[in-house]
Each structure stands twice: as C-alpha cells, then as structure tokens.
Amino acid sequence: EVLLVESGGGLIQPGGSLRLSCAASGFSVSDNYMSWVRQAPGKGLEWVSAIYTGDRTDYADSVKARFTISRDNSKNTLFLQMNNLRVDDAAMYFCAGDTTSVTAWRYWGQGTLVTVSS
Amino acid sequence: DIQMTQSPSSVSASVGDRVTITCRASQGISSWVAWYQQKPGKAPKLLIYEASSLQSGVPSRFSGSGSGTDFTLTISSLQPEDFATYFCQQCNSFPLTFGGGTKVEIK
Numbered sequence: 033e034v035l036l037v038e039s040g041g042g043l044i045q046p047g048g049s050l051r052l053s054c055a056a057s058g059f060s061v062s063d064n065y066m067s068w069v070r071q072a073p074g075k076g077l078e079w080v081s082a083i084y085t086g087d088r089t090d091y092a093d094s095v096k097a098r099f100t101i102s103r104d105n106s107k108n109t110l111f112l113q114m115n116n117l118r119v120d121d122a123a124m125y126f127c128a129g130d131t132t133s134v135t136a137w138r139y140w141g142q143g144t145l146v147t148v149s150s
Numbered sequence: 151d152i153q154m155t156q157s158p159s160s161v162s163a164s165v166g167d168r169v170t171i172t173c174r175a176s177q178g179i180s181s182w183v184a185w186y187q188q189k190p191g192k193a194p195k196l197l198i199y200e201a202s203s204l205q206s207g208v209p210s211r212f213s214g215s216g217s218g219t220d221f222t223l224t225i226s227s228l229q230p231e232d233f234a235t236y237f238c239q240q241c242n243s244f245p246l247t248f249g250g251g252t253k254v255e256i257k
Contacts (some may be wrong), residue, residue, distance in 0.1 A: 067246075069194075075192065075235055077186075079246040090244040093151075124192050135241035136184035139204065140193035 034059040034139045036127050041144030048117050048148075054127030054141055063107035064136040064144040068112050070123035071143075079127070080081075081112065084134045114146070122148045152176050152240050156249025162257040169225040171252045173238035178218045182242035185214055187222045188251075189234045198223065199241070228254070 036059070040052040052068070054061075068080040079120035081091045081101040089101050100113040115148050122143050155162040162248035163169050173183065179200035186194035196205045198214035201221055211226040225232055233256055 076251045077188075077239070077248040079239075082244070082246075092245045128193075133199065133241070135182070135246055136196060136199045136239065138196050140195075142193060147252070 033057075036129065036139055036141035038125065038127055038141040038144035040127065041146045043147045044117055045150050046117060046119055046148055049113070050117065050126055050146060052112040052114065052127075052144055052146075054112075056108050056129070056148065057109070059108075059129060059139060061103045061108050061110050061129070064129050064131050065105065065137075066101075066110050066127065066129045067137060068101060068110075069126045069127070069128055070121075070146075072120075072123040073077045075123075078123070082134060083110070109127075117146075119148050119150045122146055152179060152242065152247055154238055154240050154247050154249040156238055156252055158252060159250060160255060160256050163228050164257045165228055165230060167228045167257075169232075169254060171223045171236055171238075173216075173221045173223075173249045175219045175221070175240055175242075179240050179242035181217045182240060183214070183216065183221045184200055184239045184241050185212075186237045186239065188231075188237065189235045194237065197236075207234055212227040225254075 065084045067082040092103045124143040126143045127141045129139045130137045155174045183201045185198040188194045202214045235253045
C-alpha cells in the first residue's frame with residue numbers, strides 16, 4: 033500500500049520560511065514523479081511544483097525563485113522549501129505522485145496546512 | 151499558461167441522475183486532461199486520465215471524453231457517494247492548471 037504523509041506546516045509570519053516534508057512508504061520518491069499541489073481554504077486546486085526524470089524541476093510562476101522542491105532518496109522523502117512566504121501562500125499543501133505520469137497523480141497525501149499571518 | 155474553464159460551478163442532482171461536467175482549454179491540448187473527485191477534508195482522487203482512461207478501481211459509471219479544447223466528465227447514474235467536488239486538470243504542459251471545480255450537490 034502506498035502512503036504519503038506530509039508534515040511541516042504551521043503558522044508563519046509573512047516573509048518567513050517553512051520546509052514541508054512528504055514521507056513515502058510503499059512508493060519510491062526517487063524513482064517516480066512527484067508534485068506539490070495546494071488549496072487555499074474554500075478554493076480550488078493549484079499546482080505548485082514538480083520533480084521528475086533526472087531531478088528536473090518545474091514551478092508555478094507564483095512561487096518561482098521562492099520555493100524549492102527536492103527529494104532525499106535515503107529517507108524516501110519529498111521536500112518543499114518555502115522562503116519569503118506571503119499571505120496568499122496560505123493553503124493546505126498536498127504532495128502527490130505517480131509511477132507513470134509526470135502530470136496526473138494516483139497517490140496523494142492528506143495534506144499539511146500552512147497559515148501565513150502576522 | 152493554459153486556462154481551464156469548467157462548468158457548471160455547481161449542480162444539484164438526485165440519486166440516479168446523469169450528470170455532465172465540461173471543461174474548455176484555452177488552447178488545444180490533445181487528450182491531456184485528468185479529472186479528480188474531492189470530498190470535504192480529503193485529498194483529491196484521480197478518476198480519469200488522458201481524457202478518457204478510467205483509473206483502476208474507479209466505478210464504470212464515470213467516463214471522460216473529448217480532445218483538443220473541449221472535455222467532458224459524465225456520471226451515468228449518480229450514487230450517494232458521488233456527491234463531491236470535481237476538478238479537471240490540463241496535463242499538457244507546465245505550468246499545470248486546474249479548472250475552478252464543480253460541486254455536485256444533493257437535490
């Protein structure tokens with residue numbers, strides 16, 4: 033059974049930094065295609081970032097140069113380093129992955145909530 | 151960026167009804183569309199990929215169609231567990247984008 037478990041969310045002031053983690057079991061983070069997707073309270077889904085073949089990465093324009101996606105193969109964990117956080121970054125952050133598709137994901141975590149407020 | 155315009159934003163339906171949700175892409179994306187179901191407080195669940203391929207384990211009452219710019223998700227006979235919000239997503243190119251969502255409510 034595939035399990036993705038996010039952690040690292042919390043309350044942070046604007047301009048601050050957070051590092052989200054997504055620990056995987058039954059699924060190799062290093063060998064597959066991973067993304068972060070977020071959802072502001074009561075709003076729709078927004079893709080944030082992806083990491084895939086050869087550790088190539090892509091980002092939404094809204095987070096480019098502020099967020100960094102990475103993975104630790106030894107820990108089988110996906111990360112999202114978020115710097116210079118803004119109020120509009122507040123959302124539930126989901127990690128998502130798949131074995132065959134970079135861009136559509138069968139496996140999702142339960143999410144971790146990021147609140148950005150002074 | 152490719153915009154995905156989803157309609158309707160909400161629909162009221164009864165158990166047994168046929169429900170159709172549409173998504174229009176701002177440019178042609180071949181068959182690179184996925185559909186997700188999301189229930190309150192839960193992560194999205196992949197239903198359909200590549201416009202019409204049913205994800206393993208998803209009931210056959212769900213189907214997808216379309217190519218180019220116009221796509222449809224159909225629930226042939228709505229069941230109580232299908233009341234949820236549905237999102238389309240273009241999988242053609244980065245940045246990946248989602249439709250605004252359709253909330254399927256009990257009539």
